[in-house]
Structures are given as C-alpha cells and as structure tokens.
Amino acid sequence: MSQRRPVPRLAALDGLRLVAALMVVCYHYLALSRPWGHDPVTVFPTLHRFAEFGWLGVEVFFLVSGFVICMSVWGRSLGDFAVSRVSRLFPAYWVAVPLTALVVNKWPEITSIRGWDDVVVNLTMVQAGNNTRNVDDVYWTLFVELKFYVLMAIVVLCGVTYRNVLIFCGAWTVAAALAPSLGIPALAAFAMPQYAPYFIAGIAFYLMRRFGSNALLWGIVLFQLLLAQRYIHYRVAINLGHVAADQLPSWPVRLIVVAGFAVVGAIALGAFDKVQWQWLSTAGAITYPLYLIHMFIGMTLIHHFRHLLPAPVLVGSVIALMMATAWLIHRLVERPAGKWVRDAMKRGIEDVRLNSPARRRTRPRSPLPPAPEERRPLHGAGVH
Template identity: 30%
Template sequence: MRIKELDVFRGFAALAVVLYHYTTMYNKMCNVSSSWELPYGWLGVPVFFILSGFVIYLTVDKSKSAIDFLKKRFIRLYPTYWLCLLITLCIEYFSGMFLADLTWKDILMNFTMFQQFFNLRHVDGAYWSLLPELLFYGLMAFLMKIKKVRSYYLYNAILLIIGIIHLVFPLPIIGKILSIHYILLFMIGIAFYRIYNKMNTKWDYVFIIFNYIVGTKLYFNAQEHHSISNVFSYFSLALIICLYYLFVKGCFSFLAKFRVLIFFGNISYALYLIHQNIGYIIINNLEDFTGRNMAMFIALGISVILASLITFQVEPRIKPIVKKLLYNNNN
C-alpha cells in the first residue's frame, strides 16, 4: 500500500538531499563558492529516517515471520543497490575520479552494505545511511522473533536509556556502530504509524518528544560535515516532526495532487543511490564549458533519468526473479 502524501515527503526530501550535495557539499569538496547554496538540504535525511520508521510497520504487518520480513527488505533494497553500485563503479572507473581512493576490500565489502561497520570506505558517499537502515531492520526482525515487536513502549524506553547513557558516557559501539541517534528517529516514525492507525495512547506523544530531544542531541553531536550546532537546526527538525503530525491527522490529503513530487518519491531510492559521485563527476567535467549552474542541472537531469530507468524499467524485471529465488529456496 502506497500513501501518496508520504511519496510527496520522499520526493521533497530526495530533491533537498540531491541539491544539498550538488551545491553546499560540492562547494566544500572543491573549496569553491557559487550563487547556489542549499545548506539545510541535509534535513532530507532525518525526513527519510522518520519515514522509514513509519513504513517499516507496514512491512511488519504484511510479514509472516522475521525471516519473511528480512526477505522483503532484501528484495526492496539490494537489487537496486547493486545495480546503482555497478553503474557508479563504471563511471568512476572511466572518469578517473574517486576510485583511486578505494581498495578491492572496500569495493567488495560495499556489495554487502556493511562496509561502514568495518570502517571501510564507501564507493559513493551517499551509502553511509544504509547501515543505520540495516541495523534498524535487524532490530525489528529480532523483536518479531521474540514476539515483542508490538511492545513499542518497552523497547523505545530501552533505546532512550541507551541514548541517554551515551550522551553522558560516549561509547563508539553505541554511536558510530549501532547508530543509536538514527534509531531514535526511526522510533519517531513508528509512533506516528501507531497514531495514523489509531493504535496509540497519550504515551506515544510523550515518546515522540523524548525521542526528539535525545535523538536530535545525539544526531547533531555525531555530525561533522556540516554546521548544525545552532537553534535553527533544532527548530527545523521540530518542524519536520510537526509536519508528520499534521500528516497523520489527515491535514495533507491535498498533497496527492503534487504529481511531480510523487514521481520523485517513487524514484527516491534509486536517485539517492545514483546521484552523488556521478553528479560530482558530471559537474566537475562540464562546469568549465557550461558554467556551474548549468552543469548542476545537467547532473540533476542525468541522475533523474538514470533513477527513472532503474525504478520503472529495471526493478520490475529484476525483483520478481530475486523474489522467486528467495522464496523457492524455502520450499
């Protein structure tokens, strides 16, 4: 079941992240300045994390077991990821950019999505957010296995306690490896799912507030690549949470009319995976001829075309094959 309002959220977040990378992050990487900046485009990432927490319960509800849940997540993530990874590797190879910094161990481990867990380099910088997703899926599968997936207050309270302990006594295994700051953002999404489906009590709102307070403090403490230690950043994430609240209360039904953003929402996963290094390569090779702004829009256009082809032409052909292989092996 697709919720069009969430597709609009995805589309908006995807565009924000792409333009953030093509402007602010590219400028920092090349030590240049330009008339185009989107310094708060990174807020698209917490939008995605909260949204992932929301939609994961849709998958949980449709899964027969923890293994079935993990298979569904594998089919959703890995075929598209592998294709985008191969395309990125090919373009990096022929361009001569980025690949020189990678070892064969880095490249091979990237196919697992667990390279960050072993402190190895990413083939594309955008891949950093995949590990928190996988760890969250692992947590949900574990809770399904022990039949505690519905005990939201219990495991959210445990995660909050771990987060508070990490604030006082920082431990690398909790911060960098277990990504507790991201997991608390996922928990906000789960609470909103419960409210959306009228499964909640007043305690869900309490947990949203505490997840926000602890999660954002941990989130901002963990970030090093952009300037976020200011009141506006905290306010912005609070605003995102308010927007999700308005969504679950039915205030955003009109968003279903925004077909362009729904389109970007549909291609958001492939676009996120394909855009960063390929976009940097395109901008770097074209900006001297076309100007920086035109090079950026060409990079955006090529990334959107690639993501559209992957989403609408390749995925529908690959995923049924992967699904058949996974579920037939069960018989």
C-alpha cells in the same frame, strides 16, 4: 468488532521522500566545494545559504523509515520481513555500486577507487562493518538502516503488537540515552543515539496512524524530539565542519527538524489523505535509486564540465540526468529484479520451513482473551 476503514495510499510520504532526496542532492551539488574546486558560495551566493542545510534530508529519511518499516512488519513473519527488505534494497544498489565505480574510475576527479576488492565488498552493503571504504559516501546511511532492520527483526520474533512495539521503543530509548556514557562499543553501534530519535518517532507516528493518537504516543514523539537536540551540533560539524558548527546559528537546523516531525505527524493523523496525485507514486519510486547514484556521479560530472556550461544550467542538467537514470533503474532493474529476488527468497524460506521440525503446540488450560490492542479497530490498516 468494527469494520476496518478503507484508507488511501499515503502518497504524501512519497512526496516527502522526494523532497528529502532533493534536499540531500542540493546539499552535495550547491553547498560543497568538491564538485566546483572552490567554495561554491561564489557560484551560488543565495542558494548556497539554503543548500547547506540540505543534509537534514537524511534525518527526514530516518523519520519516514521508522514509520514505513513499522507499517511493513505488521502481520508479517521474520522471513516475510527479510524478503521485503532484501528485494527492496539490493537490486538498485547492485547497479549503483558498479555504475559509480566505473564513472569514478573513468574520471577520478572527485575521488578514486582504492581497489576493486572494495567494490566487490560494497555489494554486500555491510562494508562499514568491516571498515571497507564506501564506493560512494552516501552509503553510510544504508548501514544505519540495516542496523535498524536488525532491531525491528527482534520485534518480529517477539510478536508485533501494540504493546511489544511500545516496549521496544522504550528499551531503545533507554539504550540510546545511556550508550554514550557506558562505553560499550556494541551497544553504541546498535543503539545509534544520534539517529534513534528519528526512527523511534517515526514508529510512534505509525502507531498513531494505526491505532489513533493519544498522550502516550505524543509523549514518545516529544521525548525523541528533545533527545534529537543533543546531537544537532555534532551533525552540523560532520556536514559543515567544526568552524561552521561553532559560528552558524543552530535555529535553522532545529526548525527544519521540528518541521520534519510536524509533517510526518500530519501525515499520520490523516491531514494529507486527500493528496492522491498519481505522479507522487513515481516520485517515491525513484527516490531510492536517485539517492544511491547522485553523489559521486553527479559531483564528477559537475567538476568535469564546470568550465563548459553556466553553473545553473549544469546543475539543473545533472539533476535531470540523475532523476532520469533513477527512473530507468527503477523500471528496468528494480521491478523485474526485485520480483525475481522476492520469488527466489520465498522459495528458499519455504524450503527451510518444510525441512524444519514443527514446534510442539500445547493447548492452554483456559484460553486467554485477545490483547486489548488486538481488539481495537485498526485505523489506517491496509496502507501500502
């Protein structure tokens, strides 16, 4: 068996995360009327034209998530996967929810807290599942991510191999394609036809990274790119309104989607392996807390001070403040609390293992050879 090649950290993914986050930030600050009290086209006549497509940063996030989560489940047990996700998602979130609630309660100019019971339920991150109002509107993507993790947990239970992941991608594609016409709410809820193409394409890109590209994987990617076109009008209508969806040309949206696929594909093929700028690691680290806190807190600050500072200065200051706060959350909360949650969950899972009866293991009459994909050199193994 050939030796695994040492592979550098995919710093370009961290940079792409930051770009996607800033796209969403600019969309909320420059393209929506809520922080300004009127149409921001009068405030940013040129930037507004670009910022109104910033919501596509969410699609880029889902692409990257498919890549990263597939990478993270390889060689891990279900317990390990759960530990990694909970310790990664919840510490910053547990700070973002009450922080946002306090700011909005202090200055209820953009939105308001309907009740503190909602804030408490939001701490579970599953509030969308029981129709509880989100403390911040950006949290809707977290529930989409959680459903993706549930699907990936099924793959972990079945065994994470090249073959099983491909079967999973095929099954999910079929479910997502048929869900809208079958009229089964549970299937539509978990198949997520609007967003599945991005997750599945990200998974295929990681398989390229690990095992090398081939026609099958490229076929999966291209098929997902085509399926994603079905929901372009829907996504434009959700983010810009039905009038804009009918009047605006769709080609900029389609171009940005294609560009997102192209960049993640280039990362998968190693085109950016030499990009190892140290600051990209920090950029990737603050992306998640920045996403969590930027919307209602930032929009409230813009609305509150919009008559006191020039618009460009105000927006720049709020973005800088949000990034600095995100860095503080990462350093003071995510790092120590993430380690505590990780260690506590590991101890709990170990207790479960120690107090569960061991499964009987039967020896097969004739040992089976390893699956073909397990005999191949793992191109890209060891990337973190």
